[in-house]
Amino acid sequence: MTTTVLWVTVLVASAASFGLKLAGHLVPEHWLATERVQRTSTLVTVALLVSLVVVQTFTDGSSVVVDARVPALAVAAVALALRAPFILVVVLAAGSAAALRALGWG
Amino acid sequence: MATGLYGISFGALAVVAGLSVAQTAALSLLLFSGGSQFALIGVVAAGGSPVAAVATSTLLGARNMLYGAVVSPLLSLSGWRRLGAAQLTIDESTAVAVGQRTPAAVRAGFWATGIGVFVLWNVFTLVGALAGDALGDPRAWGLDAAAGAAFLALVWPRLAARTAQLVAGLAVVVSLALVPVTPAGVPVLAAAAVAVVVGLVAPPARPSLRTGGGA
Numbered sequence: 001m002t003t004t005v006l007w008v009t010v011l012v013a014s015a016a017s018f019g020l021k022l023a024g025h026l027v028p029e030h031w032l033a034t035e036r037v038q039r040t041s042t043l044v045t046v047a048l049l050v051s052l053v054v055v056q057t058f059t060d061g062s063s064v065v066v067d068a069r070v071p072a073l074a075v076a077a078v079a080l081a082l083r084a085p086f087i088l089v090v091v092l093a094a095g096s097a098a099a100l101r102a103l104g105w106g
Numbered sequence: 107m108a109t110g111l112y113g114i115s116f117g118a119l120a121v122v123a124g125l126s127v128a129q130t131a132a133l134s135l136l137l138f139s140g141g142s143q144f145a146l147i148g149v150v151a152a153g154g155s156p157v158a159a160v161a162t163s164t165l166l167g168a169r170n171m172l173y174g175a176v177v178s179p180l181l182s183l184s185g186w187r188r189l190g191a192a193q194l195t196i197d198e199s200t201a202v203a204v205g206q207r208t209p210a211a212v213r214a215g216f217w218a219t220g221i222g223v224f225v226l227w228n229v230f231t232l233v234g235a236l237a238g239d240a241l242g243d244p245r246a247w248g249l250d251a252a253a254g255a256a257f258l259a260l261v262w263p264r265l266a267a268r269t270a271q272l273v274a275g276l277a278v279v280v281s282l283a284l285v286p287v288t289p290a291g292v293p294v295l296a297a298a299a300v301a302v303v304v305g306l307v308a309p310p311a312r313p314s315l316r317t318g319g320g321a
Contacts, residue, residue, distance in 0.1 A: 051293060061290045090255050093251045097252075
């Protein structure tokens with residue numbers, strides 16, 4: 001993306017984010033308090049995040065690729081299972097991938 | 107503290123994804139929702155279109171609308187204060203506000219958490235963006251792997267329920283299947299569409315407002 005397109009993307013996404021937040025404050029609570037709306041929102045969040053994990057770890061954007069990012073994600077999963085804080089999870093994953101590449105793999 | 111460190115990783119990864127330091131800072135000031143911000147730079151990094159980046163970010167921010175509906179009656183605001191409260195309506199401020207027992211404590215908790223997270227998030231985003239700018243080749247530092255780990259950390263606390271695990275499994279399959287055949291960004295949106303279908307057809311579970319993990 002060019003600089004201008006990136007700026008438009010940033011500003012439109014920001015406007016949409018604020019619009020959603022403000023809409024939540026303005027609509028009557030019972031409109032959004034249904035069990036189905038709450039549940040669907042939670043599931044959409046899960047699906048988006050999991051899909052982003054997959055796209056960021058197992059692809060180069062247009063094809064499926066296995067490289068140093070995959071063992072790095074496994075390290076992150078172990079750290080999360082051991083209740084490591086966010087930054088430690090991220091640093092361990094980055095460090096694992098960097099170490100593997102320094103050794104000449106991925 | 108967690109917010110600060112999380113902000114550093116966002117700032118660094120945003121610059122690695124191709125945003126300028128100013129664009130990165132603008133996201134934290136104006137968009138101010140960690141998951142949505144990470145999603146936007148994730149789609150940009152993967153080469154997705156601007157439309158896909160905005161759509162993914164916005165869908166991930168939809169939960170903030172539900173939070174707004176929950177905290178608005180508790181805060182009973184009007185005028186510009188309502189605009190400020192809307193911008194500060196995120197996972198953390200909502201979780202703290204709904205956890206209080208008295209109306210005064212709800213208001214104090216919401217504003218203190220919202221403003222505190224806003225300041226830390228923006229300061230550390232800038233620190234991270236400047237650091238990311240100085241690092242050079244992101245692959246040598248493993249920063250491309252850090253993005254996947256960041257998303258995994260965000261979704262981890264949301265995977266307790268059986269239906270969430272089902273949707274997570276479907277999201278993996280749909281994403282891997284679509285990546286080779288669709289433009290970047292589309293697999294993520296398709297996974298969201300699957301989640302909407304599951305949400306509409308799955309049998310009801312106990313109602314709860316799930317919060318946690320990220321600004």
